[in-house]
Amino acid sequence: MGFGICLKVWGDYACFTRPEMKVERVSYDVMTPSAARGVLEAIYWKPAICWKIDRIHVINPFKYDNIRRNEILGKIPATKVKSALKGKDVTLSQDPNENRVQRASLLLRDVCYCIEAHFELTEKAGSEDTPEKHYNIALRRMRRGQCFHHPYLGCREFPAQFELVEGEVPSSSHQGERDLGFMLYDLDFADDMRPVFFRARMVDGVIDVRECIGAGGVS
Numbered sequence: 200m201g202f203g204i205c206l207k208v209w210g211d212y213a214c215f216t217r218p219e220m221k222v223e224r225v226s227y228d229v230m231t232p233s234a235a236r237g238v239l240e241a242i243y244w245k246p247a248i249c250w251k252i253d254r255i256h257v258i259n260p261f262k263y264d265n266i267r268r269n270e271i272l273g274k275i276p277a278t279k280v281k282s283a284l285k286g287k288d289v290t291l292s293q294d295p296n297e298n299r300v301q302r303a304s305l306l307l308r309d310v311c312y313c314i315e316a317h318f319e320l321t322e323k324a325g326s327e328d329t330p331e332k333h334y335n336i337a338l339r340r341m342r343r344g345q346c347f348h349h350p351y352l353g354c355r356e357f358p359a360q361f362e363l364v365e366g367e368v369p370s371s372s373h374q375g376e377r378d379l380g381f382m383l384y385d386l387d388f389a390d391d392m393r394p395v396f397f398r399a400r401m402v403d404g405v406i407d408v409r410e411c412i413g414a415g416g417v418s
Contacts, residue, residue, distance in 0.1 A: 205364040209311035213352035241350035247324035256313035371404025
């Protein structure tokens with residue numbers, strides 16, 4: 200395995216929202232690399248490391264549910280939070296009775312994925328930050344089921360269960376090749392949170408993210 204890991208995650212529901220359908224939420228067919236990175240960072244993250252997603256194994260068949268949910272319009276502006284941090288008298292609460300709306304959501308049901316990933320040291324790594332040190336901490340936390348906050352599958356109301364895969368990766372129910380179209384890869388935080396997309400292709404239930412990006416699919 201080297202300094203890579205394989206983590207199995209599963210849950211009753213998931214919603215990896217397509218950015219072009221953000222008002223009435225519609226999920227991608229599979230977990231996105233950015234959502235997989237979020238799961239790993241919920242379990243173990245430090246400024247000295249950066250998780251890179253190598254492959255996503257889609258274990259269960261695709262199942263969908265269409266539901267309606269109550270959501271809150273808008274967010275508390277970041278400017279208000281900054282003002283509060285400076286000691287100014289501002290209101291940071293929202294009244295759910297005034298801002299509530301009901302929206303449709305197309306969700307994934309009964310999902311299970313295996314995430315293959317590795318990490319790289321960042322420029323914030325110090326002399327004490329060795330790959331062996333962070334790798335062993337990450338393994339220990341995954342074996343014990345520890346996390347900084349509970350990982351979720353796209354939306355916080357859809358919690359993810361997880362366990363470290365130390366043997367064979369579970370077999371997928373998908374066979375053959377399937378073009379999943381353009382998919383969100385991640386946000387480029389170094390470039391004003393610019394969204395980056397890639398052309399996702401699944402072969403026998405496996406999305407090889409490195410191979411898809413290497414084929415020139417990143418935009």
